[in-house]
Amino acid sequence: MNAVLDCIVVGGGPGGLTAATYLARYRRSVRVFDTGCTRAAWIPKSRNCPGFPHGVGGPELLERMREQARTFGVETVESEITALHRDAEGFLVRHDDRELRARYVILATGCEDVAPDFDGLEAAVDCGAVRMCPICDAFEAIDASIAVHGPADTAAAHARFLRTYSSKVTLVPSTPDIADEVRAELARDGIELTTVPATLSFDGKRCAFELDGRARAFDVLYPMMGIISRSSLAVGAGADCDDEGALIVDRHQMTSVDGLYAIGDVVSALNQISVATGHAAIAATHVHNRLGANFA
CATH class of the missing domain: 3.50.50.60 (FAD/NAD(P)-binding domain)
Incomplete structure (x- = not known):
């Protein structure tokens, strides 16, 4: 098993990539797991995204955000986290046939349109x-x-x-x-x-x-046939959700499981890119503060 990471981010959409970029710039060890299932990839062109007055396509926006995260050393793994377990040392996650440890986890798993x-x-x-x-x-x-x-x-x-x-x-x-x-x-x-x-x-x-x-x-x-929250990973770890399956979080974006955060469309909130990136900033900053001093 590899060294313990400060944080694992599950999901490579706008929320997950923003959280990872924040954490990397806080000089924390972070890894993103991305299956490529973000809703943002379906956007042909959004004129509702801040900073793009002439619009931006979802794939282009995602590539820009991936490049930004890479610039600060974020590693992205194209693999699915299949199990998540909280114990006294933090979190044990499984992907493929491997296990990995992290002190904190941020879920940006989103939802799926029906x-x-x-x-x-x-x-x-x-x-x-x-x-x-x-x-x-x-x-x-x-x-x-x-x-x-x-x-x-x-x-x-x-x-x-x-x-x-x-x-x-x-x-x-x-x-x-x-x-x-x-x-x-x-x-x-x-x-x-x-x-x-x-x-x-x-x-x-x-x-x-x-x-x-x-x-x-x-x-x-x-x-408008409904959405399916991709919250099963968190629910399996003991996190609370609402009647629609969206995860319930506090003002720091933390779920009912200590150290497990959720951001973006998997949370009961307005499903917008700007909301997801705001959630990401809040969660990543709270993780950084909880990790304590990080002197060079």
Whole structure:
């Protein structure tokens, strides 16, 4: 087994890379484990990211952040942490067939969008026909015909949010169960409610639902079918989570397990890059302070 690290960061998205960069600049030994599953990699271009007035693609942003971390000596391992255990000496983690020790662990494992299953999903995301985050990019959908697809009782809130940007918002429910009060709210706000679609397809430019036997295309589709928190590693180590599986943390981003921190989309908070990097700064600084004096 190798020497004990000051901190292991699990996840190589914007939050994890920011935490690692902070720790390296604090002159702490840190290693990032990255499986490449960050949601940021799906972003074709974000104009909502601070410092990029003309927008930046997720892959480009990630490469810039990886380069920054490498500049300060951060090592990234392309491997999955499969087990995490807290003991009196800190944390024992397992990846592949190896074990590694660290005094602290920061989880930046994120979450996974539940997306509709149809041919061409990646291409649709790449050209902006499918978008995952209204907060990030609804500004670019001003006056477009917008479909919001998901369970009506939860997707309705997203549809109402999007009415700020377009008068042509349609909620396409994924299930037939719709509360009467939801129907009334949608009607009040001028949002059309359709029947449950038979199919969903992509023609290279727009997505179309088959509704009542006829195809109906939209400029932009927002699938709002829920998210899956990648919190099982922390929960397995004893960390508390909410009803949706998001990890519960204190003001320092520490979970209910002493020394185990969580940042970004795996935490119950606003799922934004700027939020994840803020979480990272808070967690990394608290880890540094707990480690104590580090005189050269």
